[in-house]
Amino acid sequence: MTMTRPNDPFTSDIARFHEVKGAKDEPFAELTRYHEVRGVREMVESFRVREVPSYYVKPVNERRFTPPSAAVLSMEQQIPCIDLEALSGQELLSAIANACRDWGFFQVLNHGLPSQLVQNMAKQSSEFFAQPLEEKMKCSTPARVSGPVHFGGGGNRDWRDVLKLNCAPASIVAKEYWPQRPAGFRDTMEEYSSQQQALAIRLLKLISESLGLESNYLVAACGEPKVVMAINHYPPCPDPSLTMGIKAHSDPNTITMLLQDDVGGLQVFKEDRWIDVRPLPNALVINVGDQLQCRVEKIRAITGGNRGSSSSRQATSRAELGRVEQWSAVRSSNSSSSRACTRDAMGCKCDGDRVEILSNGKYSSCLHRVVNNNRQARTSIATFFSPAHACIIGPAPGLVDEVNPAIYPNIVYADYIKAFYTQALGPNNKNGGYLAGIELHRRYNCYTSSSSISS
Numbered sequence: 001m002t003m004t005r006p007n008d009p010f011t012s013d014i015a016r017f018h019e020v021k022g023a024k025d026e027p028f029a030e031l032t033r034y035h036e037v038r039g040v041r042e043m044v045e046s047f048r049v050r051e052v053p054s055y056y057v058k059p060v061n062e063r064r065f066t067p068p069s070a071a072v073l074s075m076e077q078q079i080p081c082i083d084l085e086a087l088s089g090q091e092l093l094s095a096i097a098n099a100c101r102d103w104g105f106f107q108v109l110n111h112g113l114p115s116q117l118v119q120n121m122a123k124q125s126s127e128f129f130a131q132p133l134e135e136k137m138k139c140s141t142p143a144r145v146s147g148p149v150h151f152g153g154g155g156n157r158d159w160r161d162v163l164k165l166n167c168a169p170a171s172i173v174a175k176e177y178w179p180q181r182p183a184g185f186r187d188t189m190e191e192y193s194s195q196q197q198a199l200a201i202r203l204l205k206l207i208s209e210s211l212g213l214e215s216n217y218l219v220a221a222c223g224e225p226k227v228v229m230a231i232n233h234y235p236p237c238p239d240p241s242l243t244m245g246i247k248a249h250s251d252p253n254t255i256t257m258l259l260q261d262d263v264g265g266l267q268v269f270k271e272d273r274w275i276d277v278r279p280l281p282n283a284l285v286i287n288v289g290d291q292l293q294c295r296v297e298k299i300r301a302i303t304g305g306n307r308g309s310s311s312s313r314q315a316t317s318r319a320e321l322g323r324v325e326q327w328s329a330v331r332s333s334n335s336s337s338s339r340a341c342t343r344d345a346m347g348c349k350c351d352g353d354r355v356e357i358l359s360n361g362k363y364s365s366c367l368h369r370v371v372n373n374n375r376q377a378r379t380s381i382a383t384f385f386s387p388a389h390a391c392i393i394g395p396a397p398g399l400v401d402e403v404n405p406a407i408y409p410n411i412v413y414a415d416y417i418k419a420f421y422t423q424a425l426g427p428n429n430k431n432g433g434y435l436a437g438i439e440l441h442r443r444y445n446c447y448t449s450s451s452s453i454s455s
C-alpha cells in the first residue's frame, strides 16, 4: 500500500490519528476523511502546502502530460459556439445537430439568462469558497455525498472542492442547508437554478427537433427530472503536472450546462487530442450526457453474437477489441490488478464510444477533464439535468427502423447511476467497486465507464 511521504502535511495528523485509533494499516483513511470534509483549499491554506501531498498525486497514466491520456494538446481547434439569437429555424437545428454529433460539447451565446444574475452567481460562488471553513461546513448534511447538500473535497482525490445542491424535484431539495453567506447567495442560486432548468428544457426541445423527433420528446422521456448543481472550486496547485482538477470522464446524465470563469482548465478529448475549452465572455458550455453508454451491440459484434448486424457497427477498431478483451478479463477474474487495468482502459482512454442512448447512437457525449494551474483558483458551476431515477431509458422509437435498429437495450436509469458511482470508487473500494458494473452487465448485458462527478 502506498505510504505518505515524510514531508506530507498530513503526516503528523496521521500519526496522531493512528495513536488514537490504532488504524496503522489504513494510512489514507483519515486523509480521505479530511479531504471529504474540509477540502483542498482548507488543506493548502492551513498547512501552507508548497508541494503536492502524495494523496493527490495521480497515477502516471492519468496525468496531464502523460500519453496516451495526454495525447496531443490542440491550440487551434475549438468546440462549436452557437448564438441562440443570431440563428433560428433550420439553421439553428443544423448547428445543434452538428455540435451534438461531432463534439458532444458546444458553447452557447445569448442563452437568455440575465447577465446580472450570471455575474452574481459567478462572484458569489468564488466568495463562498474563500470563506472560513466553519461557514462552508454549515452546508454539510448528515448524509454527506448522498445528501441534498454537500460541501467538501471532490471525488477521486481530485484537486477540487465542491458545493453540491439538489435543485429538483422538490422532494430532494433542502433549501434550509443552502449557504446564507455570502449575503444574497441563496436567492441568487434559487433564481439561477430555475433559469438553468428552463434553459435545459429549451435546449432539449431543440435537440429533439434536431433529431427529427417531436419537440417535447426528450423532456418527456426524462420524466420528472433530477437537477443537481455542482459548484466546483479548483485552488491553485503547486505542481499541476501531478494532479487533476477532475479526472477524465463523461457525464452520466442527459445534459450539462456549465458556467466557467475566465481562468480556463476544462479540456475535451477529440480524435486523440485534448482541446482547451476557452472561456468566452457571457457564454455557457453545454455538453451531451451519456444517458447510458451500453455497448452491448459492439460487444456482441466483436464476440460473435448476432443481435443487430449493421456493417458499420461491426467495423470495430483494434482499440475497442482491446477494451472488450479487458472487460472479459473483469468478468472472469476477481484480482484487483486486472480490475484496475480495465478501469483505466474504459474510464480514461476511450473516445468515440460515448453515445447517448435516447438518440440511438446519433449524438455522442464526450470525455472531458479539468487540469489545474499554479497561478489562480478557478470556479465553475455545473447544472446536471438527469432523467428521474425510475425512468426506463431506451432508443427513441422514432429513431428506430429496419435500417437503424435499436443499438442499445432499455435500462432503468437508477441501475446505471448505481453502477456508475460504485465503479467510480475504484478498484480498492470495499463496497462493491466494479462488482456493481458486473451486476449491470449481468442484468442488461452492457457496461459503463467510471467517473467522478455528482449528478
Ligand SMILES: O=C(O)CCC(=O)C(=O)O
Pocket: 230, 232, 246, 251, 258, 260, 265, 266, 368, 369, 370, 380, 382, 453, 454
Ligand atoms: O469545471 C469544469 O469545467 C467541468 C466540471 C465537470 O466536468 C463536472 O462537474 O462534471
Ligand SMILES: [Fe+2]
Pocket: 249, 250, 251, 368, 453
Ligand atoms: Fe463533467
